Amino acid sequence: MLVERRMIALRLRRGDWVCVRGRWLEVVAVRAYRYAAGGLVLVLVFNKAPAVRVYGADTMAVKR
Numbered sequence: 800m801l802v803e804r805r806m807i808a809l810r811l812r813r814g815d816w817v818c819v820r821g822r823w824l825e826v827v828a829v830r831a832y833r834y835a836a837g838g839l840v841l842v843l844v845f846n847k848a849p850a851v852r853v854y855g856a857d858t859m860a861v862k863r
Contacts, residue, residue: 801862808841809855816862817843823862824848831855 801816811817815826828844839855853859 803860803862805858806861807855808843808853808857808859809839811841811843811859811861814863818860819843819845819848819851822848 811826811829813826813828816823817826818824824845824847826843827846830842830844832840832842834840841853841855843851843853845851
């Protein structure tokens with residue numbers, strides 16, 4: 800059973816479903832990078848859509 804909740808992007812992991820542009824997509828990989836100012840950026844990789852870059856502190860709708 801998938802439960803929808805809102806959480807910061809930093810807590811995302813492989814297998815979570817996230818709502819991106821109105822579509823629910825399964826995360827197959829999460830990569831973390833630092834940007835020039837020192838903050839954290841995550842790249843979310845999906846099977847059926849292009850990868851998305853989000854800030855670590857962004858809030859997202861997630862089904863886990």
